[in-house]
Amino acid sequence: MNRRVLHIARNTFREAVRDRVLYNLIAFALLMSGAAILVGQISIDIERLVVINLGLTAVSLFGVVIAIFIGIGLVSKEIDRRTLYTILTRPVRRWEFITGKFFGLAGTLLVNTLCMAVGVFAALLYVSHRFQRADGWVLVALYFIVLQFLIITALALLFSAFSTPLMSAVFAFALFVVGCFSEDLRGFAAMAHGAEKWLATAAAYVIPNFSALNVITSVAHGQPVSGQLVLYNTIYALIYVLMALSGAVLIFERRNLK
Amino acid sequence: MKASGKVTIVAGLLLLGSLAGSVVLLRKIDRMRSHASLEEVLYISSPKALKRLSLGYDGLLADIYWTRAVQYFGATHSQGSEHYELLAPLLEITTTLDPHLLVAYEYGANFMAAKRPNGAGQPEEAAKLVERGIESNPHEWRLYYNLGFIYYMELKDYPKAAAAFSQGSQVSNAHPFLKVLAAQMAQHAGDAEMARMLWTTTYESTQDHMIRANALAHLRALRVDQDITAMEERIEMYQKRTGKLPESFADLIQSGLLPGVPLDPLGHAYKLMDDGRVEVRTPDDLPFIEKGKPLGYVPPKVPKFLPSD
Amino acid sequence: MPAIEILGLEKTYHVGFWRKQAKRALHPLQLTVAEGEIFGFLGPNGAGKTTTIKMLMGLVFPSGGTARVLGGSISDPAVRAQVGFLPEQPYFYDYLTARELLEYYGQLSGIPGQERRQKVKAMLERVGLGEAGNVQLRKFSKGMLQRVGIAQAILHDPKIVIFDEPMSGLDPMGRREVRDLIEQLKQEGKTVFFSTHILSDAEALCDRVAILHQGQLRGVGAVAELTANVQGKIELIWSGTTAPAALKAISAELHVSGDTVRAVLAEDRQESALDILKQSGLRLISLTPVRSSLEDYFVSQVGPDKISAGAGS
Known part of the structure; x- marks a missing residue:
């Protein structure tokens, strides 16, 4: 990979770590251990279910909040504080900056998610005393969650390339919520008529598809995830990231840094 | 000094390409997960x-x-x-x-x-659902109507259907027809006329296009059955009078038994068969008919009442 | 080949909610900076200096015109590698130490590993931050940050150095150090282009200056050339406690202190002033020509109304 992209990514990761982003892991650890102990008091059947549901949901929400707030801060903070001036006046291209920021944040989220995954599995081990074959599907669910983070990060970058931090956060969060219901949205679109149908369909296809990336419930019930879905979701997420980043580059390339 | 043209072109192409790619994949994923979610x-x-x-x-x-x-x-x-x-x-x-x-x-x-x-073939569960609805909305005559409808059409429990209709008729603003339905229930239960009244009420009182289309298909089927029953009576009369089957509707018209060539609810002329039966021309478009189906007719797996889209 | 050629750069900002209102931040500007010179870019706050520099650095896109740096375009990374830039009131990643920051910038400028470490170390010494190299920048004072800013601008040994208000916010000692550093850069053969609204700095340092006011170029040339055309002044001192009315009318300044009176007036009024004094029987103590400064020239171009008047960002 381009070396400057790598340097920017590394510095972004360093920024996140030094800004104590990873402290959220403490809250997560407390949540998981509390849940594991409490649920242990209930019944055998449901405890795995609760640990997986709660664990994966927490991983997802913590990560989404981090992705949005840091993702937004990345570019707009650099513009606000004018730290960008001394970067872009070096032999760094604007697209390299955007790409580097993306990889830096993606790396941060990946490390964060890995730590959380260890926590989830530790809690699972605590409640059921041994790992089961079905626990493998939890890994797939975690993988899908990471794919979600990648999409959100790219979107946060896209918004912060042209909007204020607050508006960017609002946009990104709204898209996340709407994206969770994107399959329903395509359902709505299919039921509409005329011009509305075209508009709704277009919107429904542009909105990120988080529905298919959320398999927490079925995984908690030990249901397998088809290999084809893993493949399609992976390609979809990568393509979506590429789309959002291309948009961010297109906008940022033209932006006046006042 | 200006935004780089090369970057713009590359990013623009990537944007369009990935947009197209994401739509293709979404369609694949949706097809795969039609009911997964x-x-x-x-x-x-x-x-x-x-x-x-x-x-x-x-x-x-x-x-x-x-x-x-x-x-x-x-x-x-x-x-x-x-x-x-x-x-x-x-x-x-x-x-x-x-x-x-x-x-x-x-x-x-x-x-x-x-x-x-x-449908799902779960009339008891459906009745329970509607009963819960009545608990939450005791002033909605439609729900009593729906309950009576289930009892009448699917469970064939006419006393309960009558009870539901008469309860509903006491709700203020109730459709006046509920009273009629309740009163006629004892006398005409099981009649085609009763069914027609019910489907008509469903058709008129709903806003949902799927329910409406379903009701309309049932109403059409009732009319086809009625038409064919009437025509078969005339054919029988013709046969009694002349000792042979009519060769075409023209024979019936000439003998004054029919005023003209009858049309089905979709506007197609009925067919008079050699053996004296009457058939519809497009049985697939007329689901739920009892009479007028060609010999050995296999209906499509799904009744085609949905508006074609 | 000139170091910097500004060929009709102009900028119009669209302001207001609907971006309908056009605001001219810079009228088409022609300017050439020769290689190896120290060039001062002067003007009151809001004259369009920073806008010009940002366009020059490719941070803001011009509404018209172009600029060439070392004969190439600033959008070419190879050209940017030859330019060092210090923005106005710089702010840096405050979670990094000075050493880490310079390391990072060195990486982005493409300085290879071993050389980079040496350069960073030498640079920290050069700007007097040898001791503070491992302190996070959030603990730095404003003056120290300015030093870091200068260090990052010259770290990669650029041919051209562009400073936006390098002396602002510094104490007299700090300003002195920056001045010395700019002199050193010139000795090293670098071209220095800096903006300032502090005229004495420019007068002391610059080979040539340009004066910008309300987005328009008001003058460009060597300091001596510019001041030569300003009408000279003389200072008259005589004994007495009042000034004759006729003399009052032609004086630019008039002060009475104890039993002497001091008046400043235009050179060409000298004869008539002496006549008035003679007629009034007042005794002349001294007559001295006043050397005209860059400030006089500046005021003559920009107007004495105020040095901080004007529009723009």
Whole structure:
């Protein structure tokens, strides 16, 4: 990979770590251990279910909040504080900056998610005393969650390339919520008529598809995830990231840094 | 000094390419998961818990589940599948989240209660759903109507149907027809005329296009059956009078038994067969008919009452 | 080949909610900076200096015109590698130490590993931050940050150095150090282009200056050339406690202190002033020509109304 992209990514990761982003892991650890102990008091059947549901949901929400707030801060903070001036006046291209920021944040989220995954599995081990074959599907669910983070990060970058931090956060969060219901949205679109149908369909296809990336419930019930879905979701997420980043580059390339 | 042209072109192409790619993949994923996301309702053991979890946004969530129910039924129906396992839980969740969503009960009465392949074939569950609806909305005459409809059409429990109609007729603003239905129930239960009245009421009182289309198909079928019964009487009279079967409708018209060539509800002329039977020309477009089907006719797997789209 | 050629750069900002209102931040500007010179870019706050520099650095896109740096375009990374830039009131990643920051910038400028470490170390010494190299920048004072800013601008040994208000916010000692550093850079053969609204700095340092006011170029040339055309002044001191009315009318300044009176007036009024004094019987103590400064020239171009008047960002 381009070396400057790598340097920017590394510095972004360093920024996140030094800004104590990873402290959220403490809250997560407390949540998981509390849940594991409490649920242990209930019944055998449901405890795995609760640990997986709660664990994966927490991983997802913590990560989404981090992705949005840091993702937004990345570019707009650099513009606000004018730290960008001394970067872009070096032999760094604007697209390299955007790409580097993306990889830096993606790396941060990946490390964060890995730590959380260890926590989830530790809690699972605590409640059921041994790992089961079905626990493998939890890994797939975690993988899908990471794919979600990648999409959100790219979107946060896209918004912060042209909007204020607050508006960017609002946009990104709204898209996340709407994206969770994107399959329903395509359902709505299919039921509409005329011009509305075209508009709704277009919107429904542009909105990120988080529905298919959320398999927490079925995984908690030990249901397998088809290999084809893993493949399609992976390609979809990568393509979506590429789309959002291309948009961010297109906008940022033209932006006046006042 | 200017934005780099090369970067713009590359990023622009990537943007368009990935947009197209994402649509293609979404379609693949959606096809694969046609019901996957819905199956989660099977894990929701307590719709009440879901209502609490919705943090007060239960109205919105109900709308989402309602859309899912309609989608699910529409998609399953058009695929020709006879399995509607998820319809009952979807409707139950919908009505728990928003007990005032009347159209959901109406749906239950029409499609959950109906026999397969036109519905889920769960009339008892449908009746329970509507009864719960009446508990939450005691002043909605439609729900009493829906309940009576299930009892009459699917469970053939005419006294209970009559009771539901007469209860409904006491609600203020009730459709005056409910009183008529209740009164006629004792005398005309099982008549084609009774069924016609019911379907007409359903047709007139609903806003949902699927329920409406279903009612219309049933009304058409009733008319076809009525038409053919009448024509068969005339043919019999002709045969008695002349000792032979009419060769065409013209024979019947000449002998004054028919005023003209009769048309079915879709506007096609009926066919007079050599053996004296009357057939419709497009049996696939007239689901639910009892008479007028060609000999050895195999109906399509799914009754075609949905508006073609 | 000139170091910097500004060929008709102009900028119009669109302001207001609907971006309908056009605001001219810079009228088409022609300017050439020769290689190896120290060039001062002067003007009151809001004259359009920073806008010009940002366009020059490719941070803001011009509404018209172009600029060439070392004969190439600033959008070419190879050209940017030859330019060092210090923005106005710089702010840096405050979670990094000075050493880490310079390391990072060195990486982005493409300085290879071993050389980079040496350069960073030498640079920290050069700007007097040898001791503070491992302190996070959030603990730095404003003056120290300015030093870091200068260090990052010259770290990669650029041919051209562009400073936006390098002396602002510094104490007199700090300003002195920056001045010395700019002199050193010139000795090293670098071209220095800096903006300032502090005229004495420019007068002391610059080979040539340009004066910008309200987005328009008001003058460009060597300091001596510019001041030569300003009308000279003389200072008259005589004994007495009042000034004759006729003398009052032609004086630019008039002060009475104890039993002497001091008046400043235009050179060409000298004869008539002496006549008036003679007629009034007042005794002349001294007559001295006043050397005209860059400030006089500046005021003559920009107007004495105020040095901080004007529009723009």
